[in-house]
Amino acid sequence: MKGDLHCHTTLSDGSEGIEDVIFKAKRADLDFLAITDHDTIASFSRSKVLGERYGIQIIQGTELSCMDYKRGRKVHMLCYLPEKPDRLEGHCIKICKRREEAGKKMLKKVQTYFPITTEDVLKYSAHSTSLYKQHIMKALMSYSYTTQMYGGLYHELFDSKEGRVYEDVEYPDVYEVLDLIHQSQGIAVLAHPYEYNSLELLKELAESKKLDGVEIYHSRCKTDDEKNLIEIAKAHELLMTGGSDFHGANSSKPSPLGNRYTSQELLDTLFKFKESQ
Numbered sequence: 001m002k003g004d005l006h007c008h009t010t011l012s013d014g015s016e017g018i019e020d021v022i023f024k025a026k027r028a029d030l031d032f033l034a035i036t037d038h039d040t041i042a043s044f045s046r047s048k049v050l051g052e053r054y055g056i057q058i059i060q061g062t063e064l065s066c067m068d069y070k071r072g073r074k075v076h077m078l079c080y081l082p083e084k085p086d087r088l089e090g091h092c093i094k095i096c097k098r099r100e101e102a103g104k105k106m107l108k109k110v111q112t113y114f115p116i117t118t119e120d121v122l123k124y125s126a127h128s129t130s131l132y133k134q135h136i137m138k139a140l141m142s143y144s145y146t147t148q149m150y151g152g153l154y155h156e157l158f159d160s161k162e163g164r165v166y167e168d169v170e171y172p173d174v175y176e177v178l179d180l181i182h183q184s185q186g187i188a189v190l191a192h193p194y195e196y197n198s199l200e201l202l203k204e205l206a207e208s209k210k211l212d213g214v215e216i217y218h219s220r221c222k223t224d225d226e227k228n229l230i231e232i233a234k235a236h237e238l239l240m241t242g243g244s245d246f247h248g249a250n251s252s253k254p255s256p257l258g259n260r261y262t263s264q265e266l267l268d269t270l271f272k273f274k275e276s277q
Contacts, residue, residue: 001264003032004257005059006078006191006215006243008250010127012037013134015248017127021257022050022058028258032057032267034243036078039065039095040129041085059267062088063191065095065169066177068201075174075190075198078215078241081274082186091180095171096129102167103131109165110136110157114145133158134250150252174201178210187274189213189241194225202229206236212273217242217262219255239273240266 008014009021016024018035025033033056035043044060051058061080068075082088107121116139125135136157137149146153157165181188192215193202205211216229233240242262244255262270 001031001267002258002261003030003034003057003059003264003267004028004243004246004260005032005034005061005080005241005262005267006036006063006218007033007246007257008037008063008248009035009043011035011040011042011129013128013132013247013250015250018043018046019050021246021248022047022054022056025056025257026054028256030056030258030261031264032059032262033257034059034061034080036061036063036243037129038063039092039099041082041088041092042129044085060085062092064088064091064177064181065171066174067171068174068196068198071200073196073198073201074171075177075196075201076192077174077177077181078189078191079181079184079186080189080241080270082181082184084184085186087184088180088186091172091177092129095169098169099130099132102169103133103136105167106133106158106165107131107136110140113164114140114143116140116143134247138250149250174205175210178205185277187212187239187270189215189239191215192218192221192245193229194218194221202232203236206232206238211238213239213241213270215242216240217260219244219260220253221260239270241270242266 009018047058064077066075120139124138125131242260244259246257
């Protein structure tokens with residue numbers, strides 16, 4: 001028994017709809033799945049119904065954007081099994097609005113270089129809670145200005161330091177988001193610590209007892225790094241999770257559902273922790 005506790009759909013920056021993702025999870029012989037779209041809980045009701053239809057246990061979750069302002073780095077915090085998800089809505093609405101505003105500014109700049117229309121981009125962002133860079137890239141790909149989502153053109157336009165059209169999004173402090181997750185009676189798990197060089201933050205949060213768990217198994221996490229994360233998790237009695245970070249065709253590297261996963265044993269530990277809260 002195994003499952004994927006980290007994946008994305010068209011509700012954020014993934015290329016596949018909720019039902020498509022659940023169908024692919026079934027085809028990958030997964031037993032449970034968490035759809036963790038960025039800064040939205042919009043998948044909760046529909047994913048539960050579709051999970052029952054396809055025979056896959058749905059673990060409700062979301063991936064919340066925040067910042068480690070002490071070190072000036074982005075942070076992604078996974079929230080699982082919130083009993084009061086309405087407590088997350090304010091954050092989600094605020095961040096999605098900011099991301100949408102930044103997306104529109106970037107699109108306007110892109111249109112000074114390339115003859116794509118707003119309607120071209122809306123074809124890809126119609127089901128999403130925000131306008132993402134990936135939606136703009138899809139439109140550019142449809143005009144054949146590039147054949148790659150994350151190739152040279154993406155970095156030329158959207159690199160966070162040198163991109164010609166990049167617009168920053170203001171995110172709340174990581175401690176604020178941790179408090180929000182716990183107010184929702186959810187479980188707070190630090191996503192892919194090596195993606196944003198968050199090892200110092202991980203240890204700081206673990207020692208402060210603010211963090212519940214850490215994502216160990218991730219599609220871009222090396223084996224030696226997994227071992228290091230396991231040592232940290234055991235030393236601080238943190239929950240351990242895993243997932244592919246599936247984005248479908250919008251992935252920077254191949255990452256099919258279930259290529260990293262959470263075992264039934266680890267899921268049982270997560271549920272026991274939830275019962276003890």
